[in-house]
Every structure is written in C-alpha cells, then in structure tokens.
Amino acid sequence: MKKHNFSAGPSILPQEVLLKASEAIVDYNNSGLSLIEISHRSKDFVEIMENARALALELLGLEGKGYTALFLQGGASTQFIMTALNLLNKKAGYINTGAWSGKAIKEAKKVGEIIEVGSSADANFNYIPKGFEIPSDLDYLHYTTNNTIFGTQFKDIPQTNVPLVCDMSSDIFSRVLDYSKFSLIYAGAQKNMGPAGTTLVVVKDDILGKVSRDIPSILDYQLHIKAGSMYNTPPVFPVYTSMLTLEWLKGLGGIAGIEAENEKKSTVMYSEIDLNPLFKGFAAKEDRSPMNATFNLTDESLKDTFETMLKEAGISGVNGHRSVGGYRASMYNALPLDSVKALVEVMSELEAKA
Ligand SMILES: *Cc1c(COP(=O)(O)O)cnc(C)c1O
Secondary structure: OOOEEOOOOOOOOOHHHHHHHHHHHHOHHHOOOOHHHOOOOOHHHHHHHHHHHHHHHHHHOOOOOOEEEEEEOOHHHHHHHHHHHHHOOOEEEEEEOOHHHHHHHHHHOOOOEEEEEEEOHHHOOOOOOOOOOOOOOOOOEEEEOEEOOOOEEOOOOOOOOOOEEEEOOOOOOOOOOOHHHOOEEEEEOOOOOOOOOOEEEEEEHHHOOOOOOOOOHHHOHHHHHHOOOOOOOOOHHHHHHHHHHHHHHHHOOHHHHHHHHHHHHHHHHHHHHHHOOOEEEOOOHHHEOOOEEEEEEOOHHHHHHHHHHHHHOOEEOOEOOOOOOOEEEEOOOOOOHHHHHHHHHHHHHHHHHO
16 A cells, blocks of 8 residues: 655655656667666657756746756765855855755865855754844855755745855745746755655856866866766666656646646645644745644653554654654645645544544
8 A cells, every 4th residue: 555655755656757767777668678777878868858857947937047957976965065165265155054064064164154144043953043143245155045954944935136046955846936046056866856866956147167176076066067967987776767757747737737736735724733633834934834744742651653554554654853753744746635634634523533
C-alpha cells in the first residue's frame, strides 16, 4: 500500500514522475539505453538539461529577464559558501531564522564580514523577525524563505534596494511571488522538485563578476553559466526527474495552480491543530509555513497511542526534527489533500478516544 508521505526531505514526488523516471532508468525513450548510461553530451541529455533550465525560469516568471538557471551539485549546503565566494566583497547581511540560515552565516563568515540583520534565536526560531533595518551598503541580504525545521515562512519579501539572495530549498515552486525581486535563488531538489543530488540555482546575470577573488572553478557561477550547466558531468538522473516534476507542475497550472492546492492543505492541517485541544502549534500563527506544519501533543502520555494510530493509518514521516521535537507534517507540492485529511482524521480520532 502506498503510504501518506509527510517526510521533510527527501520527500514525496508525484507518482507519475516516479513511474516515468523509473522507466528511463531501464530504457530511455525506447532508445535501448538507460538514461544513466548515456553521455551527458548526447543530444538526448542536452535536451533534458535545456528543458529543465527553461522550465524553471518559465515557472518562476523569469524568462527573458536576465536570469540563468543552473542545476548544480553539492546540495543547498554548497550554496552557503558559493554565494558568498561569488557575491561578497565587503559586507553582507543575513537574517537568522534557524538551523539552515545559521549554517549559511557560518560559511559566509569564512569569506567576509557578515552582519545579522534580524534573528529569532531568542525564541528557538518559532517566528519570523520583523521591523529590522537593512543597511543600504550591503553587498546582498541573505535569508531563508521557508524554515523547514521550525515551520515558519517569510510571507513578504523584505523591502530593500540591496540584492536579495534566498535559500528556497523547502518552498521553491510552491507559491506566487514576484521572483524578479531576487538576485539569486537556490534550492536543493529533494524538498519540492526531485531526488537529492542536484540544486537549482537561479541567478541574475548582472550581479556576477563583481568580486576580485580567485574563485575555485567548480564554485564559480560564471563558469557554470558559460558551460551551459555542464561544467562537469551533471547529476543526470536528478536533473531528469526534476524536469519531469516541473512538467507535472506546469500541467497543473504552474505555481498559481499548486498554490491553491497548498492553501487547501495547510488550511485543513492548521484548523485541526488549532481546534483540537490535544495539539499545540509550534510556530507563531502569522508566520506559519504552508509547507511544514510543526506541532506538539499537549499531553505527552498520548504519544505511544498517537504514534500507533499514525502507523496503522499508513502515515509516514511526521516525526519532528530533533531540535524542535513533537511532530512535523511536511506538505510539499506533490502531497495530495487526501493525505492531509487522513492525518487530520487520526488527530480527531485521538481526541475522541482521549
Ligand atoms: C534541506 C535544506 C537545506 C540543506 O540542503 P542540502 O541539499 O542537504 O545541503 C538547506 N536549506 C534549507 C532551507 C533546507 O530545507
């Protein structure tokens, strides 16, 4: 039986994408060859790469606006250092909203001066900082749009003339935003796009080439752009699977289409968290993430009963991150509304029982 997969990452992909991807592993497009045993320079793969890059820009509304999409390796974690090496001259600002932004700050400090423009560390990152001042002399401002571990999300784009650099690993392609406000966006594939192994980077071409340091080749965006995202052997299977997911998303009406679905799911989920006295949400209400809902039991003695019921209902991956505890329901693009309804049903059954 297919389970209800609430895993935080790697996470659920559309079933039709999994089927197509698995076929390509054995025989790509009736070519008699597997996708993963052909040259990345072959016409077949170059087409896949170009299609994936074009789809990413099209879905974000950034076609023809001076941006390039790259599919790189090393995870979002490599982008923590790569963004700084390519963009940091003197001083950059970071908003600290949890574990991932903390890691981004730690890496960027190896490159130059970093100031923390805002932080929610004082409350274990259960909210999004507001009202902070962004100095105008920063090379860029970095923030994490969606905090996967804590279940918070920036609803608005900070107002500033400073270039915005964003880690969108866990909410890329999930909601309508004016993406042209960003100078660089990166996202590990494994939350909302594909298998682990590739990271989407969307970069505005005119912010590059402004630092004087000698950037290691593999970490230089300009070299990757020049090479058409094929500076070295790209991760062919994650790129292909991501392309399939982006095609699936386009077929659903793009980001606007999926956002409507995501809103339905998060409304059902958070209504239950708020109405059921056995549960308490972790994140501040106004900052709640539609992608990752974090919550706790109000009565810990129900833990074993609740978890047995979850298991029996085929619900998988709702355990919280070790730094928050409790539960986390990740509701990425590919998760059906029915899975959320199944989880909510178990929560209300628990209330009826207790
Ligand atoms: C998962 C995650 C990362 C880490 O991604 P890797 O690909 O494992 O390096 C970084 N940022 C955010 C917001 C994440 O959710």
